């Protein structure tokens with residue numbers, strides 16, 4: 001579930017969680033805002049709205065105040081897509097956007113006893129889960145990372161968001177095509193380029209990389225993997241790089257809901 005975190009003027013940390021499809025109105029006017037911030041920090045009475053695109057389900061901020069809303073230091077001109085880990089500045093308040101969060105189930109969690117729509121496993125205490133940011137449906141961690149779109153049918157673009165969330169210094173090849181060195185190229189029955197194989201050891205790795213797939217390179221040894229293979233591996237099978245740790249840092253593992 002999307003979350004905004006920020007520190008107030010006293011340095012006190014706050015988190016605002018919002019329900020699916022709800023918009024968040026941010027401003028200094030308490031009657032209008034869902035999230036009220038101090039006018040003394042250059043926050044307009046009706047400053048900005050965070051909502052979700054009906055087209056691609058991504059989070060967007062709409063600036064109502066004119067030039068006093070920034071994302072990662074860049075002024076927002078009317079509207080802008082918000083991504084995981086973005087810093088949203090409302091006047092002089094800094095907020096951090098957490099679109100997707102991994103959480104570890106604790107006793108009393110309302111999803112305990114229900115089933116993941118992908119793996120069909122029953123949720124139990126200690127399991128790591130991700131709630132779909134689009135519709136709230138809870139998935140097992142690896143299930144959420146394996147699927148292209150939300151399995152509950154809301155069409156949330158899991159893979160696109162995963163690629164946007166991985167650190168920008170990682171090499172990601174989106175939608176492999178004939179320009180990629182990973183896929184097999186055959187012309188008139190002659191092999192012009194041998195395809196490369198993902199080293200994850202899954203059934204899909206018996207054949208070389210295919211057009212349209214997404215590839216991610218291990219940050220340490222530069223071995224290419226399918227995106228969905230990489231993000232569900234505990235460590236790189238070639239160099240033992242700690243992939244779970246990387247994913248945990250990128251997706252902010254939290255205990256409880």
Ligand SMILES: [Zn+2]
Nearest residue numbers: 132135150154
């Ligand atoms: Zn969904």
Ligand SMILES: [Zn+2]
Nearest residue numbers: 218221236239
């Ligand atoms: Zn590696």
Ligand SMILES: [Zn+2]
Nearest residue numbers: 198200226229
């Ligand atoms: Zn693979």
